[in-house]
Amino acid sequence: xxxxxxxxxxxxxxxxxxxxxxxxxxxxxxxxxxxxxxxxxxxxxxxxxxxxxxxxxxxxxxxxxxxxxxxxxxxxxxxxxxxxxxxxxxxxxxxxxxxxxxxxxxxxxxxxxxxxxxxxxxxxxxxxxxxxxxxxxxxxxxxxxxxxxxxxxxxxxxxxxxxxxxxxxxxxxxxxxx
Amino acid sequence: xxxxxxxxxxxxxxxxxxxxxxxxxxxxxxxxxxxxxxxxxxxxxxxxxxxxxxxxxxxxxxxxxxxxxxxxxxxxxxxxxxxxxxxxxxxxxxxxxxxxxxxxxxxxxxxxxxxxxxxxxxxxxxxxxxxxxxxxxxxxxxxxxxxxxxxxxxxxxxxxxxxxxxxxxxxxxxxxxxxxxxxxxxxxxxxxxxxxxxxxxxxxxxxxxxxxxxxxxxxxxxxxxxxxxxxxxxxxxxxxxxxxxxxxxxxxxxxxxxxxxxxxxxxxxxxxxxxxxxxxxxxxxxxxxxxxxxxxxxxxxxxxxxxxxxxxxxxxxxxxxxxxxxxxxxxxxxxxxxxxxxxxxxxxxxxxxxxxxxxxxxxxxxxxxxxxxxxxxxxxxxxxxxxxxxxxxxxxxxxxxxxxxxxxxxxxxxxxxxxxxxxxxxxxxxxxxxxxxxxxxxxxxxxxxxxxxxxxxxx
Numbered sequence: 001x002x003x004x005x006x007x008x009x010x011x012x013x014x015x016x017x018x019x020x021x022x023x024x025x026x027x028x029x030x031x032x033x034x035x036x037x038x039x040x041x042x043x044x045x046x047x048x049x050x051x052x053x054x055x056x057x058x059x060x061x062x063x064x065x066x067x068x069x070x071x072x073x074x075x076x077x078x079x080x081x082x083x084x085x086x087x088x089x090x091x092x093x094x095x096x097x098x099x100x101x102x103x104x105x106x107x108x109x110x111x112x113x114x115x116x117x118x119x120x121x122x123x124x125x126x127x128x129x130x131x132x133x134x135x136x137x138x139x140x141x142x143x144x145x146x147x148x149x150x151x152x153x154x155x156x157x158x159x160x161x162x163x164x165x166x167x168x169x170x171x172x173x174x175x176x177x178x
Numbered sequence: 179x180x181x182x183x184x185x186x187x188x189x190x191x192x193x194x195x196x197x198x199x200x201x202x203x204x205x206x207x208x209x210x211x212x213x214x215x216x217x218x219x220x221x222x223x224x225x226x227x228x229x230x231x232x233x234x235x236x237x238x239x240x241x242x243x244x245x246x247x248x249x250x251x252x253x254x255x256x257x258x259x260x261x262x263x264x265x266x267x268x269x270x271x272x273x274x275x276x277x278x279x280x281x282x283x284x285x286x287x288x289x290x291x292x293x294x295x296x297x298x299x300x301x302x303x304x305x306x307x308x309x310x311x312x313x314x315x316x317x318x319x320x321x322x323x324x325x326x327x328x329x330x331x332x333x334x335x336x337x338x339x340x341x342x343x344x345x346x347x348x349x350x351x352x353x354x355x356x357x358x359x360x361x362x363x364x365x366x367x368x369x370x371x372x373x374x375x376x377x378x379x380x381x382x383x384x385x386x387x388x389x390x391x392x393x394x395x396x397x398x399x400x401x402x403x404x405x406x407x408x409x410x411x412x413x414x415x416x417x418x419x420x421x422x423x424x425x426x427x428x429x430x431x432x433x434x435x436x437x438x439x440x441x442x443x444x445x446x447x448x449x450x451x452x453x454x455x456x457x458x459x460x461x462x463x464x465x466x467x468x469x470x471x472x473x474x475x476x477x478x479x480x481x482x483x484x485x486x487x488x489x490x491x492x493x494x495x496x497x498x499x500x501x502x503x504x505x506x507x508x509x510x511x512x513x514x515x516x517x518x519x520x521x522x523x524x525x526x527x528x529x530x531x532x533x534x535x536x537x538x539x540x541x542x543x544x545x546x547x548x549x550x551x552x553x554x555x556x557x558x559x560x561x562x563x564x565x566x567x568x569x570x571x572x573x574x575x576x577x578x579x580x581x582x583x584x585x586x587x588x589x590x591x592x593x594x595x596x597x598x599x600x601x602x603x604x605x606x607x608x609x610x611x612x613x614x615x616x617x618x619x620x621x622x623x624x625x626x627x628x629x630x631x632x633x634x635x636x637x
Contacts, residue, residue, distance in 0.1 A: 023252045027259040035322035040478035043390035050483050064481040067492030088391065148481060170478070171391040173324055 033178045034081075041085075041170040042066065046150060048093070049160040058158055065147040068103075077141050080134050082175040089126040091119045092164040095154040099168070104145040111139040119166075203552055203567040203583050204597040204610040205629055207440075207450055207523050211599055211608050212288060212633050215298050217521060218452035219349045219361030220438035223288075223296050227636040228606075230286035230300070234632045238281045242589050242625030245274030245311070249622040267320070270311045272335040273560065277308040286633075296351040298363075303425045306517065307340035310560055323384045327392075330381040333401055337378070337559050341514070342371040342407075343459070344425030349436065357442040367432035369459045370424035371407040372514050376559045378402065390478040396503060403468040404512050406430050406461035415464070432459030434516050446545065448525040455516040462511035472503030518557045525550035525571075532576065546573045552583075563588055577601040581610075589624035590616075597629070606633040 044064070051058055071077045091097055099117040102110050112132060119126045132140050150166065152158075206217045212228040213235075214221045246266045251259070281304040288298030312335040317326070349363030380399030387393040407424060408415060415421065424430070434457015441449045476499075479491045527545035548571040555564050565587035572580045578600050585593040590613060597610030609630050616623030 022254045023248065024254045025252050027252055027262075031259045031263060033260075033320045035318075035320060036324040037322040038324040038327075038384060038392060040387065040390045040392045040394065040476065042479045042481055043477070044481035044483065045389075046483055054486065062483045064483050066479050066481070067490065069492060086391065150483075168481075169387075169390045174322075176322075 035176050035178070037174045037176070039172055039174065041172055042146060042148060043169045044148075045168070046166040048158040048162045048164060051152060051158055052160050056160075058160075060153065060155075061149055061151040063147060063149040065104075065145055067144060068146045069144055071141050071143055076174075076176070079176040079178050080141060080174065081177045082134060083132040083140065084173040084175070085114070085128075085130050085132070086171050086173075087117065087126075087128040088169045089117070089119050089128075090124045090165065090167040091122065091126065092124065093152075093166055094121050094164070095152060095156055096120045097166060098151040098153060100147075100149040100151065102147045102149075103140060103143040104147060105139075105142040106144050108145070111143045112137060202627075202629065203554065203565065203569070203585050204581055204595045204612065205608075206521055206552060206554075207525065208571070208579070208581050208597065208599065208608075211606065211631070212286065212298070212635065213631055215288065215349060215351065215361070216286075216347075216363075216436075217454070218438035218440070218450055219298075219351055219363040219436050220359050220440050220450070220452065221351065221361070222353070222359050222440050223290075223351060225290070225635045225637050227289045228287065228298075229634045230283060231632045231634070232284060233282065235283050235286050238279075238283075238629065240279045240625065240627040241277070243274075243276045244588050244624060245270040247622050247624055267311075267313065267316060270313055272311060272313050272332070275308055275310045275558075275560075278305070279307070280305045291350075294353050297349070298351070299348040301344065301346050301426070303342075303344045303422075305340075305342045307338070308558055309338035309340075310335065312336045318382065323382075326384070328383065328385050330383050330397075333380045333382065333399060334378045336375050336401060339374040339376065339514075339517075339559055340371070341369065341459075342421060342425070344368045344370070344428075346427075347436075359440040361436075361438050363436035365434040365436065365455070365457060366427075367434060367457065367459050367516065368425050368428045369407060369430040369432065369461060369514075370421040370428060371405075372430070372459065372461055373403070373405045373408060374514060374559075375401070375403045387477050389480070392477075394476040396472070396474040398473055399503065400471045401469070404461070404465070404514070405467065406463070406465040406512075408464070409466040410464045429463035430459060430461045432514075432516070433457050438521070446527045448527070448550075449523070450525075451522040452520070454519040454521070456518050457516045458513050459516070460511065460513055465509050465511060466507055467510055467512070468505075468507050470503060470505035474499055474503050515557075520555040521552065523550055523552040532573070544573065547571065554587075583612075585612075587625075593625075601635065604634050604636060606635045607631075 046062065050062060053059055097119050099119065101114045103112040105111050114130055117128055134140060202217060205211065205214060207214060207221060210223055212230065250266050251262050281302055283300065283302040286300035288296060291297045314331040314335050315333060318331045346366045347363050349361060351359060351361035353359045378401045380401065381397045383395045383397065385393050407430065434455050436452065436454045438452030439450065443449055479495065482489055525548050527548040529545050529547035531543055531545055533543050550569055552567040552569065554567070555562050565585055567583050567585040569581055569583045574580065578598070580598045583595040585595065587593065592615055593612065594614045595610065595612040596614060597608065599606065599608040610628065611617065612627040613623050613625060616626065
């Protein structure tokens with residue numbers, strides 16, 4: 001009995017004398033993180049010969065497409081806040097070229113499309129950026145493919161052996177809130 | 179709020195009792211308490227028999243952290259929790275860590291086999307965890323890579339270990355001569371849960387590119403996470419009963435040994451030392467290990483605009499990545515080493531000489547006062563941790579002893595502790611408080627521990 005009393009006295013002493021000052025653990029409920037990731041996207045360089053088909057006939061547009069399945073990850077999809085795209089283009093061609101950049105879902109429906117990028121001839125430092133607010137454009141999260149079409153509307157003949165380049169670079173800043 | 183503030187000291191008290199895998203500078207070598215045999219199997223004993231009261235003899239826990247305190251994060255100061263977390267993370271380094279240890283003693287008993295040998299045995303369950311702050315990976319998760327162009331995010335900072343296990347032990351303490359006592363304890367570990375990640379390497383870096391705007395590098399990445407007991411039949415084990423059952427002779431068994439000694443260099447000078455938990459556990463059942471290894475350079479998806487050769491760029495990217503950076507999981511068995519501890523002390527006794535009654539109906543002389551130093555070390559995944567303690571012991575009577583300590587360690591440069599041991603009849607009662615200076619504001623302490631216990635001792 002004496003031991004029990006001593007234990008009780010010691011516990012009471014410690015509880016009374018020990019102290020935790022001005023703490024509020026519920027603050028953790030307000031904690032959030034907002035990471036911003038920078039990721040390279042598609043890039044390419046087109047030479048004049050690529051505008052010619054097998055038959056040697058010049059074509060007005062070239063199109064390529066890739067799957068883009070980042071948003072299939074539920075962590076990304078659910079926490080996504082904003083996307084900020086950057087594009088840099090160097091056009092050494094002697095004609096204006098137009099780019100159509102489209103985001104598509106599995107059924108090839110457009111989930112988002114940038115305004116056409118009209119790059120004038122010999123513009124070596126064309127820059128473009130666009131921000132997509134996900135709450136205002138929720139369809140973007142259904143994107144599974146990206147298509148980039150290069151269009152030559154000039155109807156002028158190209159020299160298929162020329163070494164002039166149309167260079168395209170792109171990246172995206174992904175803003176999340178967890 | 180009120181309840182929480184009141185409950186927290188209790189939480190710390192309950193979770194801060196005796197800790198066998200942590201430094202117990204107060205308990206070590208003190209007043210012949212039976213539990214000192216678990217810190218030094220070569221400690222001297224002068225009783226015939228002892229038995230700890232189940233649950234009351236050894237429920238314990240300890241929390242420690244370097245680089246920050248609970249106050250840094252949760253004090254009420256009208257600053258946002260996000261800012262406080264950022265400030266804490268900014269001042270932490272990859273060497274800072276959080277540790278947690280808790281233990282419950284199910285059985286602890288001993289008896290004198292003959293004049294020379296004292297046998298002790300028991301069983302306890304333990305949870306021991308340490309996680310080093312993976313500062314770079316945390317920054318990558320919390321802030322992303324946008325503001326860290328050219329920075330090498332070092333994934334070798336991922337370093338942690340957590341164990342839940344039961345320990346069945348049996349030890350013998352032998353008085354070799356009047357001046358030298360030696361002891362050894364055999365331990366059988368039964369792991370209920372092990373999660374660990376160590377010896378990782380590699381970096382993640384984003385730099386300006388040439389063909390595209392950025393290049394992302396995974397450079398010599400080699401990260402593994404080993405687990406056992408966490409997943410069984412492809413499902414997470416989420417029942418406490420299963421874990422508890424596995425602490426007693428489960429499938430993942432290990433062995434270890436403690437050894438220690440006490441040597442009287444002179445009538446007044448005593449030198450002791452011990453090595454604890456020199457052992458390992460073989461994890462061969464219900465193990466699930468994750469791994470990723472390799473190097474990769476990603477510059478984006480390069481369009482070819484070749485209508486004759488349509489390319490599935492995304493699939494190619496996935497296949498190329500998987501080939502160059504294989505990752506996945508396996509059920510390979512593995513070995514985990516116990517965190518081995520070292521203790522040593524030098525004690526000088528002085529003052530009035532008294533005598534006390536011993537098991538063999540004789541009387542043993544002892545001094546009422548003693549001062550000394552103790553050194554403690556534990557092998558942790560990143561580096562050994564050390565603690566240096568100076569102490570003063572006072573024996574008020576044959577059955578009432580006190581000890582005061584001052585400890586320098588990773589957690590504090592002003593850790594003062596105090597404890598006492600009292601025997602009333604056959605009952606031995608002891609209580610010890612560590613880090614007294616911080617006791618008025620536990621949340622501002624980097625570590626807190628308290629030890630309480632009740633034993634039955636027959637002299």
